[in-house]
Amino acid sequence: MTARCLFDRIWDSHLVESPDDGRPSIIYIDLHLIHEVTTPQAFSVLRERGLPVRRPDRTLGTLDHSTPTLPRNADGSRPYLDAATLAQVTQLERNCVEFGIALRGWDSPDRGIVHVMAPELGRTQPGMTIVCGDSHTSTHGAFGALAFGIGTTEVGHVLATQCLLQRKPKTLAVTIEGALAPGVSAKDLTLHVVGTLGVDGGSGHVIEFRGSTVRALSMEQRMTLCNMSIEMGARAGMVSPDAITVEWLRGRSEAPQGEVFDAACARWLALASDPDAVFDREVRIDATRIVPTVTWGTDPGKTVAIDGHLPSVRDAATRKALDYMRLREGQQIAGEPVDVVFVGSCTNSRLSDLRDAAEILRGRKVSPRVRMLVVPGSERVKREAEAEGLHEVFIAAGAQWREPGCSMCIGMNGDIARPGELVVSTSNRNFEGRQGKGVRTVLASPATAAASAVAGAIVDHRTLTATGQAA
């Protein structure tokens, strides 16, 4: 039998129709995640055509993008940015009631960023097809699912038919070998990979991340890696399921339980790519030489090692990015003054990320020149972090401990910086204006972000001394 990869197995088992006359395939979607921003117009189409949601049981909603991260007002109301954000949230609440969809909303202990919440519940499982009107849906690929972002028109297609019209993408193996050096995180690895492939290096492909480095990553770390697949233009990113995957899922409330779980495990593990599976392309990366990595430009592919220098100007794009970032060609990135630090987002807001940041901040103070927001990815992450006392570490250091949500990653809820400010952010996009008009974003790991908050400047967290100064 021909060797097959994980993607081929999932694709083939989800074909509803695979015409040979030039029409696209129809693939079945196992899980459709929805949030308030990219769904209202899709529900309007259903209403106009009198269509029901075909499988409410395969649809799960949450509130994350437009929601405030500040606590309730004294009168019990939520401090929404404006009437529009409130209206958008209210609209999803109404749509879920009208169409019979479960919503992990304000009253739910599970509410959270959609890509944090669904894995926590055990809804994200190996072998599934998962879509959401959000490009970071690739996060769920960490579990060996085929997960990708779609537009609002396609959200309507999935609501009405549980299906999508698709052409089969190509496959790209990103093989990463070797142990990460101490102090180098999955985010550093991810930024290095994006910097290596470039912002369109994965275009038209589904990426499978594999190799000894990937096998050694925890599920949280694999989610960080798969999360940024879209930053390489890839359709999706995935990791073959293994013992780490199934152990993470064991006991999750919406994963199978008992004997059913054991049977599912056997099925899940059998999905892994065959060792001799053939991919359309392969890129190999040596993980042993990676150091803490940050971005310097206005797309996630413009990365630099924390001890490195910015490139010289070779083209208009480099010039434009340097000008926007108010940086000079050839300068060191370390030492650049910082105004705001954001720890959060679907890339880095899980418990392990908060622990990384807290470890740096314990016994230290955020520089008086820096505002720091720590935004847990979900209500569960918030509870677990508080149970460990992490919130006390953040608050004692002078950081703000907020309510769960997307917050400063997309800045829709009013959590933004001021024009010209430099934000060291654990999120996934450093596009112009992403965190507010004229705001300069430097993407980094939680440890780099926390250390930079202490130093008041971009710093290699490995050199931080007891006083917070770089050695």
Next chain:
Amino acid sequence: MNPVRTVRSRSVALAIDNIDTDQIIPARFLTTTTRAGLGRHAFNDWRWRADGTPEPGFVLNQPQAEGAAILIAGRNFGCGSSREHAPWALMDAGFQAVISSAIADIFRNNALKNGLLALVIDEVAHAELIAHPGERLHIDVASETITRENGRQVRFTLDPFVRQCLLDGVDELGYLTQRVALIDRYEARA
């Protein structure tokens, strides 16, 4: 969807690579629950100054952009966020086609589903079109050609199904709902 067969218009060039959907429509304008009215905010932060007046240096504010319905953009146009508000904003701003040497997958998909022609051409032809902004172009979906002012033709390739949907004004949701028996069968065996 209304059929989209031809577009005849002058072009305007935005010769920047990797224009992401946050530039096409910044996130703070995504709080709407309808599709309408996003055109004013297309390329908002490049187009408008803080006081609401036009940024004179931005090409879309210059006289040659007036009435141009064809945007020639740098490579990897539409990367980043999956927001369908990006094609909605461009269409509401009067664009009927975006041409580049590479267009990000999700944006291209979203655009074509709305009848915004997102067309990929080879790099040589792309460089030619970028170098001649303002020329009148004639896009013909059926023959997959762009005819330039000088009579030369540039080829593009659309997915054959997508092309037929554009030409016939076929709506993909309608196509899918007609296949409900296949979906029933899949669910019964899955």
